[in-house]
Amino acid sequence: MELGQIGNTEDGVYCLALSPEENEAHALVQKYMEEAGMSVHMDKAGNLVGRKEGTDPNASVVMIGSHLDTVYGGGMFDGRLGVIGGIEAVQVMTEQGIEAKHPIEVLAYRDEEATRFVGSYSGAGHLTGGYDKGIMTHADKDGKTVIECLKECGIDPEHVDEAGLPKGYAKAHLELHIEQGAVLESKNLAVGVVTGICCQIRGEVTINGVASHAGTTPMNLRKDPLAAASEVMLAIESEAKNYQGAVATVGKIEALPGGVNVVPGCVKFSIDMRNQKAALRDEMYEKIKEQAETICKKRNVTIDFNVLMKDAEGKPCAEHIQDKIAKACIDSGLPEFRMPSGAGHDSSTFADFCPMGMIFIRSKDGISHNKVEYSTAEDCAAGTEVLYRTMIELASE
Ligand code: GLV
Ligand code: MN
Ligand code: MN
Numbered sequence: 001m002e003l004g005q006i007g008n009t010e011d012g013v014y015c016l017a018l019s020p021e022e023n024e025a026h027a028l029v030q031k032y033m034e035e036a037g038m039s040v041h042m043d044k045a046g047n048l049v050g051r052k053e054g055t056d057p058n059a060s061v062v063m064i065g066s067h068l069d070t071v072y073g074g075g076m077f078d079g080r081l082g083v084i085g086g087i088e089a090v091q092v093m094t095e096q097g098i099e100a101k102h103p104i105e106v107l108a109y110r111d112e113e114a115t116r117f118v119g120s121y122s123g124a125g126h127l128t129g130g131y132d133k134g135i136m137t138h139a140d141k142d143g144k145t146v147i148e149c150l151k152e153c154g155i156d157p158e159h160v161d162e163a164g165l166p167k168g169y170a171k172a173h174l175e176l177h178i179e180q181g182a183v184l185e186s187k188n189l190a191v192g193v194v195t196g197i198c199c200q201i202r203g204e205v206t207i208n209g210v211a212s213h214a215g216t217t218p219m220n221l222r223k224d225p226l227a228a229a230s231e232v233m234l235a236i237e238s239e240a241k242n243y244q245g246a247v248a249t250v251g252k253i254e255a256l257p258g259g260v261n262v263v264p265g266c267v268k269f270s271i272d273m274r275n276q277k278a279a280l281r282d283e284m285y286e287k288i289k290e291q292a293e294t295i296c297k298k299r300n301v302t303i304d305f306n307v308l309m310k311d312a313e314g315k316p317c318a319e320h321i322q323d324k325i326a327k328a329c330i331d332s333g334l335p336e337f338r339m340p341s342g343a344g345h346d347s348s349t350f351a352d353f354c355p356m357g358m359i360f361i362r363s364k365d366g367i368s369h370n371k372v373e374y375s376t377a378e379d380c381a382a383g384t385e386v387l388y389r390t391m392i393e394l395a396s397e
């Protein structure tokens with residue numbers, strides 16, 4: 001709740017990637033890490049790393065990480081729970097004098113949301129080689145580039161590569177996160193074991209028509225890209241419903257020049273399409289593109305799809321980590337329930353680097369990326385207990 005005050009407004013939390021608010025959040029979390037007995041540093045990509053040493057100095061690290069950045073008008077729990085939960089788990093170890101063989105690191109990654117800039121999981125991506133340097137020159141909606149923002153956060157853009165970890169560094173990567181959907185709530189469950197993380201395509205669609213006078217252009221002579229965009233959006237919605245587990249969203253739209261008495265000349269809107277399997281996501285994307293082209297041809301406007309980000313594949317959680325999390329649920333007196341993640345998460349960048357696993361907790365009304373995002377203290381505690389048990393098991397053996 002204290003962390004949630006940073007960037008909090010009546011429209012929700014604005015703690016955007018690489019912003020002064022994200023820096024403030026990192027500074028507060030650094031204090032929490034130190035209080036929990038960890039040594040703390042910022043890596044070359046600006047991620048915060050809290051470390052508790054193990055008894056074997058050569059042992060691989062059990063990593064626990066998530067993010068502190070939010071979407072525009074986000075909630076207090078998305079990402080933050082995973083960082084705070086990790087700190088709490090280490091604090092319990094410190095308070096009880098428990099030693100483990102493996103070192104444990106709790107990480108707060110920069111820029112998970114890819115909502116201010118393009119490109120997902122930028123902070124975590126630096127650690128595992130999953131960062132696309134091409135996005136460095138991208139600008140936010142006020143024209144500020146990633147490079148400028150990195151510098152303002154005290155991160156040298158020339159040296160971000162040095163945050164990369166050597167192969168074999170990590171024994172496992174764990175992440176506790178709110179579900180952000182309504183599955184656990186509908187089943188009356190506090191905690192779920194995540195089976196895998198979806199893969200996304202994000203892009204921008206541009207439809208060009210002809211801007212003209214709203215009073216003098218007869219309906220049958222218009223080349224109206226906004227009316228075409230409306231039809232395309234309905235096609236996106238209906239096609240996504242044909243695919244099991246798929247989602248497709250238009251979250252942002254701009255009509256130009258944007259006058260009440262002007263038939264627009266150009267419309268730009270975002271697309272975000274997801275599934276657990278890349279082949280199914282790509283098939284859906286191609287079908288949507290085909291339908292959109294037909295709609296626009298019929299309406300005498302042109303359409304262009306520009307893919308800005310594309311995950312290569314969905315990322316399954318390691319079976320043996322899923323089993324350990326499931327056992328930790330049982331040991332905590334909770335039923336075992338497995339489910340996929342429709343949201344993207346930092347852990348996705350670790351799937352090809354080390355065994356990776358995630359724990360979900362129930363979200364009230366299934367709502368997230370919204371100021372009303374909420375999970376009860378009891379559910380947060382239940383998820384943290386499962387994280388603690390899984391962490392101790394992994395760090396001890
Ligand atoms: C980020 O939270 C995403 O899944 O879009
Ligand atoms: Mn998140
Ligand atoms: Mn999010």
Ligand code: MN
Pocket residue numbers: 112113343344345346
């Ligand atoms: Mn996310």
